Amino acid sequence: MALAMLYVLLWIHLVGQAVLCEDLPPPRDVHVDPLLRWTPAPEHSNVTYTAQYRRFDTRGWRDVPACVQTELTSCDVTSVKAKAEYGCVELRVRAEKHNLTSGPVDACSDQGGPCSPAVRLSARPGRLTVHLSRNHSMALEYGDHAQHVVYYGREEEPLQEFERTTSSVTIGDLEEGVRYCVKVQFILFHKSLGPPSCTRCEVIPGSSTNHSMIVVAPIVAVFLFTVFLIPAIAYMLIFHLEKMKQWMQPYSMPESITRPLPENCRFSSIPTEERYEVISFTEESCVRA
Incomplete structure (x- = not known):
């Protein structure tokens, strides 16, 4: 009997550990528009969320005071932006439930703005062009010290850094028929400035x-x-x-044109009174005998 009770207690302990070690899915579609928004995982309930920010001049992440263990799916981050240098902060959100915490998900910007680049893609056989503006507010103020970091890769694979640039770039030697994705982030003096653009993807067409x-x-x-x-x-x-x-039908010339001239007719050239050049024309003159 004692042995049976021991097995029951051990089973309860293992089940409890399995529940605690269960992976909590992170929020999805975390983006800025300009509110910080996200979508909860559908298979979980009673989940709260905590938003965090990181300033341009710091490395550590801090909680957004108004969005700690909130049940909402949006957060007003105006206050933390107002206190940040250049008004730009990186943002992320994690899910929490009891003793479980999901991994954080970085926010992206779908529309672009002062802290995030606007991105447009165009695909050609073997190439993908990333169209970027040189006239964004940071470039106008800081020149070439404000750059774009372009990341790319195949869909559903980790993106890798391609180039740091101030203008549009073309990524070559891409496999035709494959879907490639790109995201771009501003950097100022080689430090990340704000949320990157949301990932955009295009299929490389074949020749x-x-x-x-x-x-x-x-x-x-x-x-x-x-x-x-x-x-x-x-x-x-x-x-x-x-x-x-x-x-x-064939065209017949009028008789007056084809009739021969009389023998006593002669031609005389009379110059015209043109102002800039002299043009001569022929006048038919018949002298009676």
Whole structure:
């Protein structure tokens, strides 16, 4: 009996440890717009969230006072931005439940702004161009000391740093048909300034796409010729055949033009009174005998 009770207590202890060691899923879609927002994991309830920030001139993370173990899914971070240098802070959110704490998720900016770059992508065969503005507020104030850090990689793989630049860049030697993702963050004097852009992805098109366009173009031209030009010709032949015959008859010169001149007619050249240049013309003059 005592042995049975010991097994029961041991089983309860193991189950309790398993519950405590259960992984708590982190929040999703953490972004700034300009409120800090996130989406909770759907399979968990009674979860609270804590938002944290990091200033440009510091390395440590601090809790946002108004968003510690909150049940809300948004946080007003205006107060911490107001106290930060340049008004820029990096942000992140973690989930908490009882003794469990999820890993933090960094916030991103989908719209861009003074602290986050606006990013646009365009894909070509083997290449992906990251379009960035040189005229953002930090660049206008600090010049080349304000830069973009461009990260890229295949979808669902960790992004790696590609280049630090002040303007748009093109990433080459990419595999066609593969989806690549990019995010960009401002740095000032080689220190991260604010939330990075939210990750954007594009599929690299194949060169066969251009070949197919070359093949399709003549087919479209033949189709348009068949649909529009042939019916127009048929209409003219059916309803305007007589007029077409008249238009196609040989043209006869008037008799007054083909008649020979009398023998007593001569030509005289009379200069015109042009202001800038002299142009001569021929006048027919007939002298009576």
